Amino acid sequence: MQRYNEDLDFENSKILTMDNEIQQYIAKEDDMFTSALGLLSGMEMKGAIPFKTFKTTFSTHLYLQGFYNSRAGDIYVKSRFTVRANHSQLAARVSNLYKRFRNPAYDTTKRIDLDGRDFIEHPNAHSSIYCQDYNFPSPISDREIIANIIWKRVSDDIIIVAVHPLTSHPKVDTKDTNAVIRGMFHSVFRITQLETGLSKVEWGLHINFGGHLPKPLVYNFLMPNFDRVLSHLQAYFANSIRLSDLSLEDGQLLGEVLVNQVKRAKKKGDWRKSAELGKVGVDQFLYISVAMRELLPRYPWLRILLHTIAMNKVRVAPTVITALSELKDDDAENLGKGMLTIILSNTEASAAVDHWIAQNPALEEFEKEQAWMRPFFVEIAQYSLSTSNFGLKLRVFGGALLSTIDLITDAYMTFDFFSNENEDQASFGRLSAAFIGLTMLIQIIISYGQNHKKTSYFVQDAFYVLIGFKSALDAYRVGSGLEREDHHVLSPLHEMTFCRCVEMIFEAVPASIVQIYALVVSKERKRRALFSILVSAATIGYTSSMVSYDWDTSSAQRKKAPSFYGFVPDKALRRAICFLSMLFLSFSHVLLRTFSCALLAITNFNWLMWYLGADMVLFFLYKIARNDFHYFVPLNGALRFVASFITRFGEKLIVDFTMMIHLRNPNEVGGLPFVFSVVLSLVASFVSVSVYLGHYDGEEKIGGGDLQTVLITLSTIWAASLIALVSVMNKDYLRTFYNMDTISDYNRRTVLDLREDQEELKALLFLDHQDTYKKWGDTILKPWTLSSWDRWEAEKPTWFTDAWIEHVPNDYIPWDWCVKYKKTKGRIDPKKRRNSTSIKELFGREEDR
Numbered sequence: 001m002q003r004y005n006e007d008l009d010f011e012n013s014k015i016l017t018m019d020n021e022i023q024q025y026i027a028k029e030d031d032m033f034t035s036a037l038g039l040l041s042g043m044e045m046k047g048a049i050p051f052k053t054f055k056t057t058f059s060t061h062l063y064l065q066g067f068y069n070s071r072a073g074d075i076y077v078k079s080r081f082t083v084r085a086n087h088s089q090l091a092a093r094v095s096n097l098y099k100r101f102r103n104p105a106y107d108t109t110k111r112i113d114l115d116g117r118d119f120i121e122h123p124n125a126h127s128s129i130y131c132q133d134y135n136f137p138s139p140i141s142d143r144e145i146i147a148n149i150i151w152k153r154v155s156d157d158i159i160i161v162a163v164h165p166l167t168s169h170p171k172v173d174t175k176d177t178n179a180v181i182r183g184m185f186h187s188v189f190r191i192t193q194l195e196t197g198l199s200k201v202e203w204g205l206h207i208n209f210g211g212h213l214p215k216p217l218v219y220n221f222l223m224p225n226f227d228r229v230l231s232h233l234q235a236y237f238a239n240s241i242r243l244s245d246l247s248l249e250d251g252q253l254l255g256e257v258l259v260n261q262v263k264r265a266k267k268k269g270d271w272r273k274s275a276e277l278g279k280v281g282v283d284q285f286l287y288i289s290v291a292m293r294e295l296l297p298r299y300p301w302l303r304i305l306l307h308t309i310a311m312n313k314v315r316v317a318p319t320v321i322t323a324l325s326e327l328k329d330d331d332a333e334n335l336g337k338g339m340l341t342i343i344l345s346n347t348e349a350s351a352a353v354d355h356w357i358a359q360n361p362a363l364e365e366f367e368k369e370q371a372w373m374r375p376f377f378v379e380i381a382q383y384s385l386s387t388s389n390f391g392l393k394l395r396v397f398g399g400a401l402l403s404t405i406d407l408i409t410d411a412y413m414t415f416d417f418f419s420n421e422n423e424d425q426a427s428f429g430r431l432s433a434a435f436i437g438l439t440m441l442i443q444i445i446i447s448y449g450q451n452h453k454k455t456s457y458f459v460q461d462a463f464y465v466l467i468g469f470k471s472a473l474d475a476y477r478v479g480s481g482l483e484r485e486d487h488h489v490l491s492p493l494h495e496m497t498f499c500r501c502v503e504m505i506f507e508a509v510p511a512s513i514v515q516i517y518a519l520v521v522s523k524e525r526k527r528r529a530l531f532s533i534l535v536s537a538a539t540i541g542y543t544s545s546m547v548s549y550d551w552d553t554s555s556a557q558r559k560k561a562p563s564f565y566g567f568v569p570d571k572a573l574r575r576a577i578c579f580l581s582m583l584f585l586s587f588s589h590v591l592l593r594t595f596s597c598a599l600l601a602i603t604n605f606n607w608l609m610w611y612l613g614a615d616m617v618l619f620f621l622y623k624i625a626r627n628d629f630h631y632f633v634p635l636n637g638a639l640r641f642v643a644s645f646i647t648r649f650g651e652k653l654i655v656d657f658t659m660m661i662h663l664r665n666p667n668e669v670g671g672l673p674f675v676f677s678v679v680l681s682l683v684a685s686f687v688s689v690s691v692y693l694g695h696y697d698g699e700e701k702i703g704g705g706d707l708q709t710v711l712i713t714l715s716t717i718w719a720a721s722l723i724a725l726v727s728v729m730n731k732d733y734l735r736t737f738y739n740m741d742t743i744s745d746y747n748r749r750t751v752l753d754l755r756e757d758q759e760e761l762k763a764l765l766f767l768d769h770q771d772t773y774k775k776w777g778d779t780i781l782k783p784w785t786l787s788s789w790d791r792w793e794a795e796k797p798t799w800f801t802d803a804w805i806e807h808v809p810n811d812y813i814p815w816d817w818c819v820k821y822k823k824t825k826g827r828i829d830p831k832k833r834r835n836s837t838s839i840k841e842l843f844g845r846e847e848d849r
Helices: 002-020 027-044 087-095 215-238 248-266 271-288 290-295 301-311 329-343 349-359 361-369 373-387 391-419 423-451 455-466 470-479 492-521 527-553 555-560 572-603 605-625 637-658 671-695 704-728 731-737 743-753 759-767 777-795 815-824 839-843
Strands: 061-069 074-083 121-124 127-134 142-153 158-166 180-182 184-193 199-208
Touching: 002 087, 027 074, 027 142, 027 158, 027 184, 027 199, 061 215, 074 215, 087 142, 087 158, 087 184, 087 199, 087 215, 142 184, 215 248, 248 271, 248 373, 271 290, 271 301, 301 329, 301 373, 329 349, 329 361, 329 373, 349 361, 349 373, 349 527, 349 555, 361 373, 391 423, 391 492, 391 527, 423 455, 423 492, 455 470, 470 492, 492 527, 492 572, 492 637, 527 555, 527 572, 527 637, 555 759, 572 605, 572 637, 572 671, 572 704, 605 637, 605 671, 637 671, 671 704, 671 731, 743 759, 743 777, 759 777
Parallel strands: 142 180
Antiparallel strands: 061 074, 074 199, 121 127, 127 142, 142 158, 158 184, 184 199
8 A cells, every 4th residue: 555655646746747847858859759649640540550459348448459460570559538537647647557556456566676666767857767577478488678758748738648669778788688588669648638627548559579479469468458558547547536526427437447346356266255255346446436435424335235236146135115315234235136136137237227226216316316326337237247147147048948949849840740751741841941941041141241251250150050059149249238349230139139030030930830730730639749839939929029128128229219119117027017918928929820820821822822912012012102111221222122122021020920019110110010910910810710610621620619719718818918018018108009100200200309418329320221311311410410520520439430431421521521531531432332232231331442
């Protein structure tokens, strides 16, 4: 602790110097700054260095990118992020970063070099020289670097801290340097004070350890180490923020700091001590954070709450109705257990926290007093979701187990069909095998489109498809909070939805119809066939319900379109009833629909085709008449028509056979067509039974009484489930089941509902086809982009990328910027885009640059 206080004294003196010193630099020092700024400018040149984006520890990093030239041994790293500190404080911390940093929470101890001091020399008040050792695993030789840290205030708002490489120093050259190779370290921090109380940091690094290093060492050790440098920098200032100054963004950052502290503490022991060590990490965080030290005397129960969550042991807990002012340790423990329990019923951490706060009145009071607490607990919930004893594992393997059992039973029935000497039964086997193979093929195509820029990722996904665990992999990615990476075309949630819909359309539903057909016409009705049919219906019902549930409870979707997403209630009991109602509703609907189609096919297959065809044509005519046929993906020409046809065709089948409630979205089937399709499917079930009894005369014909019993039983389950769903859902969203909005109307309302600070959600609209906003974009979107573009170029928000800019129409971009983009090749001229239609383009264009 004494060493840590010495560091604080050192930095405080440096801040005073920066604020008061009359800066006088010799020519050699000015050359160092020129060299440092040249390094930063070179890294910002588009395409100059083929950077690779790495995962970062803190979400407040806009990016951390690196590149390793293995032939020359050069490592380049760059990042840009903001910190809640003034530029003098930040510059002092950076100047002290490489040789000090003794905050006891991070267990960081630096070797005392040479004569007992951390720095070799302080040539003047704005300059320090240090030597750093790097101990690599054998047989790689150890390395060392010598560098001169120098700072300069170039304006009232900007301070530059440069780290310039030195080739030698008398105090280092006299050391015993057996088997030590001297490297080169060149770095620069440009720190800009912003009006909002933040400082923007632009960081560039070029390091060479004296030649080639193995790639695994660079990518698995050195690159993460650079990330830790920035993470410590962020955490240092996050822990310094006072309670009264905490913002929403600070709450998120503090949540990440706590999670990292718990992770670091747990690494000190084996799994048997994990729970207790997690509590130690919480206590360290509560001690180090200035805001937490201020908050804890007022709310001492917060420590017990965080302890309970950190232990990550799921237990059933009652809803806490105690008022905030009367909360005790027992209540806090129940709150923690309740949060972990709620995570079991949510795919996203933000949705779990929304549910948790809404369920406990004390937490709603707490949020009113401390607005930062929601994003703080979202970060903690995300960690709990991915590490809980049951949480993510239950959600992943629950759905995956059903899908796997369904695949196994379908495969078993396929072999059973083939083993039958009856040729008709063998034909059923061929159909079932074709459906399974077609499903896998389409999922592999989706995986290729999603990962065609990263072959290794595609191979991994294809392997999981072939062994039947793709649904588990998708659920894990969504549950872990993984975001869409640069090489992805779809978000993890979209990919999971697409793959599950493919399973339903091309395997589960048609296989169920075939098996029901075979069961009805067979003289020997086997129980295993009935079991396989019920498993398929349960899998379809679970998948359909889970997709609707995940989309509606998604915090991101509720923020993006609050007028549509939100029919699932927040209270735990009502939410559970809502999900079970959807499950049994879909389960009974699947059986009714597949049973009726099988009966109609047995009676007269042509009649079934005419009915399904007429129903589908009627739906397509409705979409075309309302200019709503084309899907909103950014494709053009024949490719857009094909993609729209396949999507609309698939959506209609899913609604007809599974009653997936999510597809009432105007972007998909739409409210009124959804209700019409469901009612028509229900009526068709009764009609098909009547047609079967009146026109089929086969020897194995099922009696009317048995059919009526099946029909009435399934209809009763269907009706009871619908009543239960309507009784517990948020009634404000009943209108979404019969609205007639087009895609354009829906997106216009969505944009108008967004707040001014939700620019990223509004910007996502440009990734869709222009038809989505063509009717109203000039009056709503165009003024917004023209007035905001200069600010976006200055602030560089995360979504403001070249890929996004390419989707914005030219007349929505200020003329000066359009000209600049074309000159610097920062933006592709739409006229130069390729006209070819490859499979890659089906999932997203890859532009010629």
